[in-house]
Amino acid sequence: MTILEFVNINLKTDFKDDNELPFKLTKKTFKKGDVLTSYGQIERSAYFLISGLIEITVLKDIDEKIIEFFLPGCFFFSYTSFLSQQPSDVQVSALSDCDVEVIDYVELQKAYKTSLVANQIGRLATESIFIISTKREKDFLTKSAQERYDELLSKRPDLIRLVPVNKIAKYLGIHPESLSRLRKNLFS
Amino acid sequence: MTILEFVNINLKTDFKDDNELPFKLTKKTFKKGDVLTSYGQIERSAYFLISGLIEITVLKDIDEKIIEFFLPGCFFFSYTSFLSQQPSDVQVSALSDCDVEVIDYVELQKAYKTSLVANQIGRLATESIFIISTKREKDFLTKSAQERYDELLSKRPDLIRLVPVNKIAKYLGIHPESLSRLRKNLFS
Numbered sequence: 101m102t103i104l105e106f107v108n109i110n111l112k113t114d115f116k117d118d119n120e121l122p123f124k125l126t127k128k129t130f131k132k133g134d135v136l137t138s139y140g141q142i143e144r145s146a147y148f149l150i151s152g153l154i155e156i157t158v159l160k161d162i163d164e165k166i167i168e169f170f171l172p173g174c175f176f177f178s179y180t181s182f183l184s185q186q187p188s189d190v191q192v193s194a195l196s197d198c199d200v201e202v203i204d205y206v207e208l209q210k211a212y213k214t215s216l217v218a219n220q221i222g223r224l225a226t227e228s229i230f231i232i233s234t235k236r237e238k239d240f241l242t243k244s245a246q247e248r249y250d251e252l253l254s255k256r257p258d259l260i261r262l263v264p265v266n267k268i269a270k271y272l273g274i275h276p277e278s279l280s281r282l283r284k285n286l287f288s
Numbered sequence: 289m290t291i292l293e294f295v296n297i298n299l300k301t302d303f304k305d306d307n308e309l310p311f312k313l314t315k316k317t318f319k320k321g322d323v324l325t326s327y328g329q330i331e332r333s334a335y336f337l338i339s340g341l342i343e344i345t346v347l348k349d350i351d352e353k354i355i356e357f358f359l360p361g362c363f364f365f366s367y368t369s370f371l372s373q374q375p376s377d378v379q380v381s382a383l384s385d386c387d388v389e390v391i392d393y394v395e396l397q398k399a400y401k402t403s404l405v406a407n408q409i410g411r412l413a414t415e416s417i418f419i420i421s422t423k424r425e426k427d428f429l430t431k432s433a434q435e436r437y438d439e440l441l442s443k444r445p446d447l448i449r450l451v452p453v454n455k456i457a458k459y460l461g462i463h464p465e466s467l468s469r470l471r472k473n474l475f476s
Contacts, residue, residue, distance in 0.1 A: 158426050158429055158430055159430065160429060160430040160431075165429045165430065167422075167425070167426070167429070179418065179419075179422065180419050180422060180423070183415050183419060184419070189426060190426070212408065212411070214404070215404075216402070216403075216404045216407060219404060219407035219408050219410075219411050220400065220407050222407075222411045223400070223407050223410045223411040223414060226411060226414040226415055226418055227371050227414055229418065230367065230414055230417065230418045230421065231367075231368050231371060231372070233418070233421060233422055233425065234355075234367065234368060234421055235368070236425070237355070237421065237424070237425045237428075238346050238355070238377060238378070240425075240428070241346055241348060241353045241355070241461075242346055242347065242348040242353065243348075273429075
């Protein structure tokens, strides 16, 4: 999916090409392992993932924690840094080769001033990232590791298929050995 | 602060009264202890807090965890339930007598279809709730209880002043006795 398709589906518009969108887009590709936004960098881009797999991490001392994975069809970026234009406390990296579309910060802010469609897209994108992020927070507070793994398996099976096991464990906040046990419980 | 003032400040508009806003507002008051949205209820209202103190909680078995407190000057509601119109997994309650303004769900969705201002407000409100919520999640992953308490004290001193100690402890995810220790460390 592209931003054009995302907009047409979500806003029920019928835009024929990118020139009808209220902001300029550029296309970029990243290689597996590339860092799109590093710790301390100010986020200038809102990315939309066309293909590939993205990881967002945060640092505790030298220990890296995984906050979120993104699969194609959604916006992703160092959100707080983008909004505040302060240095990012998260890192955005490509877990596989990725095709993305990019909206520049200044370009987007300009569009927000006058464009209904730009604000509708911005609102929808923020709403959907927010729902994912608060769900994760509530799950950490209320569910066991087993429950969180089971739910990931049923609700986001693509993640389990595409993301290396050690990263799934990090995302769930458990040791890789514990994850192996959870997987055994499930299939025994 | 009222929604009218919030809009004029954030969008640099100059609306003179509520009738110029793109949606209808109603005013309500709640008493200390009132539940605005209960577990399992579908959220039909976007609330703006004029005065008072709000708590949002989630249940783990019979144990209640505090997700967020809201002080005057911001929007609050069972966000995921409001957006999805599915039963709420959180509860919204008044920790003190509260004055609020209310925007009805249907009314807001209607405004979102055509109004630039409604979408700008919706986007800004979502962005600010999102920043608070992801900050809390990142803090849980990367900071000790002491660091989280110190930061609360420096960044949101009003909370420490207004919220009972046992609730601050719940919010930080620690035992009230541990919080007493942190407070002692700080003042020793």
